[in-house]
Amino acid sequence: xxxxxxxxxxxxxxxxxxxxxxxxxxxxxxxxxxxxxxxxxxxxxxxxxxxxxxxxxxxxxxxxxxx
Amino acid sequence: xxxxxxxxxxxxxxxxxxxxxxxxxxxxxxxxxxxxxxxxxxxxxxxxxxxxxxxxxxxxxxxxxxxxxxxxxxxxxxxxxxxxxxxxxxxxxxxxxxxxxxxxxxxxxxxxxxxxxxxxxxxxxxxxxxxxxxxxxxxxxxxxxxxxxxxxxxxxxxxxxxxxxxxxxxxxxxxxxxxxxxxxxxxxxxxxxxxxxxxxxxxxxxxxxxxxxxxxxxxxxxxxxxxxxxxxxxxxxxxxxxxxxxxxxxxxxxxxxxxxxxxxx
Numbered sequence: 001x002x003x004x005x006x007x008x009x010x011x012x013x014x015x016x017x018x019x020x021x022x023x024x025x026x027x028x029x030x031x032x033x034x035x036x037x038x039x040x041x042x043x044x045x046x047x048x049x050x051x052x053x054x055x056x057x058x059x060x061x062x063x064x065x066x067x
Numbered sequence: 068x069x070x071x072x073x074x075x076x077x078x079x080x081x082x083x084x085x086x087x088x089x090x091x092x093x094x095x096x097x098x099x100x101x102x103x104x105x106x107x108x109x110x111x112x113x114x115x116x117x118x119x120x121x122x123x124x125x126x127x128x129x130x131x132x133x134x135x136x137x138x139x140x141x142x143x144x145x146x147x148x149x150x151x152x153x154x155x156x157x158x159x160x161x162x163x164x165x166x167x168x169x170x171x172x173x174x175x176x177x178x179x180x181x182x183x184x185x186x187x188x189x190x191x192x193x194x195x196x197x198x199x200x201x202x203x204x205x206x207x208x209x210x211x212x213x214x215x216x217x218x219x220x221x222x223x224x225x226x227x228x229x230x231x232x233x234x235x236x237x238x239x240x241x242x243x244x245x246x247x248x249x250x251x252x253x254x255x256x257x258x259x260x261x262x263x264x265x266x267x268x269x270x271x272x273x274x275x276x277x278x279x280x281x282x283x284x285x286x287x288x289x290x291x292x293x294x295x296x297x298x299x300x301x302x303x304x305x306x307x308x309x310x311x312x313x314x315x316x317x318x319x320x321x322x323x324x325x326x327x328x329x330x331x332x
Contacts, residue, residue, distance in 0.1 A: 007111045007112060007113070008111075028112065031125075031126045031129075032129060032162050033112055033162065034109065034157075034158035034159070034161045034162045035158075036154050036158060039150060039151070039154055040154065041154050041157035041158050041161075043161060044161065059111065060111065060112045061109035061110060061111060061112065061155075061158055061162070062109065062110065062111075062112045062125045062126070062129075062162075063107055063108075063109065063125060063128065063129035063132075063162060063163070064107065064108050064109060064110035064125050064128065065083075065084045065085035065086070065087075065093075065107065065108065065128055066083060066084060066085055066106050066107045066108025066141070066142045066144055067083030067084075067085045067086070067106055067108075067142070067144065067229070067279035067280065
């Protein structure tokens with residue numbers, strides 16, 4: 001298993017997991033979101049080919065009110 | 068009609084979506100304002116079932132806003148570095164499906180003043196990546212000129228610090244930017260408190276005003292939104308009509324010819 005941070009919280013995943021695996025495992029749902037991995041934007045087209053490593057930091061951001 | 072980036076718009080008001088008493092009031096106030104551009108942000112999705120309600124709030128908000136069918140202007144609010152701002156802008160482009168970005172890079176926590184150096188650096192990178200950058204900047208002319216050189220066609224100097232409602236603290240600087248950059252779309256962003264502040268900006272020849280708190284936190288946000296709609300119309304028409312020059316010497320407006328004998332000496 002590997003341990004990652006998802007929006008600041010510790011999460012575990014199987015070794016070799018991709019971002020698609022993480023999305024399914026964490027049940028991020030159907031709503032609009034975007035992902036950054038270690039502060040780098042990851043486009044949706046790269047989710048299946050981006051493998052996750054122990055210690056990675058993932059940010060999942062959703063639309064919110066703003067000024 | 069006027070041109071904002073690649074869009075033809077009627078309203079010169081850009082409005083924020085935060086701080087309203089309720090989603091329903093937000094929707095009604097935005098509609099009442101007549102604005103066709105609304106600002107939004109990106110924030111962390113709360114993880115885990117215990118936070119489901121918070122996520123639903125963000126989801127519901129976005130669905131509600133989409134119903135209004137307006138132009139979306141995502142921001143990079145809360146970013147303090149070039150890296151954070153660029154990553155947030157890239158994420159916003161994917162989520163909101165627009166290359167517009169209200170670029171905020173904060174340099175000081177007390178007055179939320181933009182960091183001009185980081186702003187310029189982030190602007191250069193985002194322009195090279197195809198973004199239409201709407202930089203939230205100070206009223207420094209040289210900074211504005213550098214942002215234009217970096218590829219900005221729109222600038223958004225502050226009237227005063229975000230949320231203060233102090234209005235246009237430095238009209239001289241704002242007028243100077245207008246005069247020196249006649250071909251750039253200029254929008255006063257932040258610090259607007261009263262409808263008259265918005266009127267003042269448009270009387271100077273500014274193309275628009277971006278505000279949030281002044282409407283959202285008013286006692287009656289829907290009525291205040293209508294007030295701003297009228298204020299912007301008044302300001303623009305006043306600008307187009309061509310104001311008289313200010314002077315020190317008084318001059319009577321009533322004709323002096325034909326005055327009664329008791330006025331003649």
